[in-house]
Amino acid sequence: MSSWLSGQRPITIAVLAMGGEGGGVLADWIVAMGEAADYTAQNTSVAGVAQRTGATVYYVELFPPLDGEIPQGGRGKPVLSVFPTPGEVDIVIASELMEAGRAIERGFCTPDRTTLISSTNRVYAITERIALGDGRVDDDLLLEAAHKGSKRFVGADFGKLAQQAGSVISASLFGGLAGSGSLPFTRAQFEAAVRESGKSVESSLEAFSLGYAAAQQPAPRPRPKSEPVPVTIGMGPPRDPAEEAEAAEEARRREVAATDAGKLVGPGLQPQAARVAEFPEQARSMLLHGCVRTAVYQNPAYTDRYLDRVARLSAVDQENGELTTLAARHVALWMCYQDTIHVALQKIRRRRLDGIRQEVNAKPDQLIQVREYLHPQLEEITDTLPTRIGRRLAASKLFGRIIARLTRHGMIVNTTSIIGFTMLWVMARVRPLRPWSLRFGREQAAIDAWLDLAVETARADYRLACEILECQAVLKGYGQTHAHGKQSFAALLDATEKLSGRGDAAQTLARLRSAALADEDGIALERALAELDSAVSAKTA
Template identity: 35%
Template sequence: MKEATVKLDLAAAGAATERPISIAIVAMGGQGGGVLTNWIVSLAESQNWVAQSTSVPGVAQRTGTTIYYVEMMPVSGSGQKPILAQMPTPGDVDVVIASEYMEAGRSILRGIVTPDRTTLIASCHRMLSTVEKMAPGEGIADSKAVHDAIGVVARQEIIFDMNNLAVKNGSVISSAMFGSLAASGTLPFDRNAYYDVIRKSGKGVEASIRTFDAAFERTENAEQATNATELQTEKTPTPLPEGLNDTRANTLLHRIRSELPAEAHQMAFLGVQKVVDFQDVEYGNEYLDRLHELNVKDAAANGAARGFEFTVTAAKYLANAMVYDDVIRVARLKTRSTRRDRIAAEVGLQDGQILNSTEFMHPRMEEVVSSLPVGLANWLIARKGLYAWMDRRINKGRRLKTYSLRGFIPLHVVGSLKGMRRRSLRHQTETAHRTAWLAEATNALRHNYELGVAILTFRRLIKGYSDTHVRGLSKFDKVMATTKSIAHRDDAAAWARRLLTSAIKDASGDDLDGTIKTIESFI
């Protein structure tokens, strides 16, 4: 029986050189990867080709990516249907379409982008991954490695900000990617055939065609090299204004010019704007008072020869330290009109449509108490029974509709309490912590300039509120304690920077603990 099976006549469906066109699409949940795949299949079938699509789903919302795969080929003269593959094979993919820049990089790592065959169509915008967002500081992956690789591994590259183009034209990124695919010349179909597929979908047809056309023209007019200006936009510092209409604000501007070196003007101006928005003009003067004191110490440490790096760094991180995330600030941010406008733009709100959003909140008694005046807060903390009773009623998850009266009014009321902020327990705690942190930095400055600057940057670890703030403080304390133990060493600044990098990049803290153990081994 086995011998008879082996001898069956299995004729080939076509010539040995005949092969399908293969397209891999990598997209995150909600980016229309499935829609684009269906459009491509419908396009091929409308031209009497045989097409097949498969997908391997990842986890939606940017913790995973769905890989869609399409193979297509014309019907053979014999009428026999070809057998098409279900997954992309490294070295055998004609087109790779990536909805986000790092997904293009992952496609390269998978080996499905090759210089002899693959046309890479990708959007250069970034959607941060969960791991990138979890990092306490700057955890964003470097896109430069992807940029460098694309010019080597792809036969043809079509890369620009397709998401931005789609938003401008009132559609979604799948329409832009479809337009770039049409203009790439990788499929032998007329442009009108693409239009027919979009029209048959019956949803957002006009906006989709408008986006398709914009992407088509953008692709046709672009060179095959990536537009570097879209991938890396350098921010040029904005010069200080000559004067401000508000008398109090103009006084702050005058103080920056007269009390600080030119190198720190821009950063100090941004810092003043931030702290004044957080509290008031008096708080802005307090910021400049402290910054001026730090600059005097910087000058005494020969900071002029180093471009006053200590003062410039302090201007940034002192403002961040003074603008902490308490419940008052969080409530203000959630009810600001600028936030609503941003959300409306992101979701493409149209005239006549009503926007609403839901805040997922889990207040703790600690946040409530920290916002109270110091005396009342300490009185409550001392009465453990009452504190626990209140915590049981406060410490629970809640959902508030931001733009309903029931949700907006309490948020607005809490946000309007910034006048009592300076008397609060949280402000007292933050001020004490800030004073101790700056004292460590200035002490180090006297004997090791670089170490003083490095200690200022430790403030990057502290952000957010509730559990996020607690975790940041814990890492800050570890990094500071370890740095103080090696402050006498000539390489203390280098080790301080390594500690900070480990703490920022590793949300779990394992890398930081490993770096600390390494340091402890030679103390």
């Protein structure tokens, strides 16, 4: 009786990959290798919804050659499955760490059977990208799940290895599969499948070799949880000599910080870099980033304005510089709000275009095209215009109808064409006129009012002042997204009046901020505010 009739099962392999990563090619290589060794092989695929909302699942089954004669009436070939069965998959190959997590969640990868081979790089899912807050899944949680949810985990940044070889991730993952020893084939058999495909053989084999070597190394593990730093309380004021030594050390640190800052920001921001050394040490790194950001966004004078604003918070910072650090971050983010000028500047940055060429592995003499899909709204156009003109046109129903008609289908701009690049370049060059625009004046007034509230609150409730600064996080993007954020932000600042004087004011505002970031429609925030109003009413009744 043949071996498969006596209960032998096929080798089952599931490949989870996104569009453009060569998952189908990887599955074809496995099938070709199996067939060359007289295995019965079958490859099927179930496409995802889109490139990132759902990865394509390629499923391969390999059945070894029969080791005996087929009995009379027996079947000559095994019947293979067309889709992976949870709990019955021997090998799972994932092109990205989140896809490995999905495989575990769906039951394809199990600790009693499955060898999990996954790239540790991240391509953020749509749900992670559209989250108003930080919607990213913790990589350490995914790594922990990969180790616990598989019998054996083989992990490395196969995407980076493929990029080094000028190939795609499917080739380095194929090398990882070979290096894992999970299949009964030699390295030569794996490489023969790549050669026989006849496509990008040299670069694919180079990526294969890198993946093969990476599979020999231990898979990365989650970072150990850091232990809390002990804090000594109640030591009393230091003696005079100690005070003098501390003052001298602080002066030295400021001098070093000013020198290092000057090197980081470049010659155009030397005066601003020198000012950074006057702030608390914990905030200096964030301040340097804010200086560069605001200078690129507008000019060094705008950076001076940024430092002046942060200095207001630093003057009332009662603790370890946390308030100053938060101000350094959130003031810079708000001052560099997204407008059409800034979007145009970001689109034509050389660093961005070079990054696109590198991502698509374009050769030095190879031309590429980058197309931008834009959908400008009436407010985005009028906000960029001088204040008086912008205000009049924003109130004009006729102008609104014209813009709606012209932009209802959106715009496609070829950034790499002469006309497309020139359009964006001209828009970016309007930057010196930004201070006279309608939105600029509105944003600066709102920033100052927000900081006035934070400074006033810091004198009575330091933690609540920190939370007021963090509320800036709800102001995101442009268009409808920004409009929703402004509504949520206004509601949060209004809530601080009701919370003033309460012992749990900071914690309550933090919960309200989390609710504001939970959904774009503001439903969670409305519910949380209603609960707050009910609690306040019950207390005063």
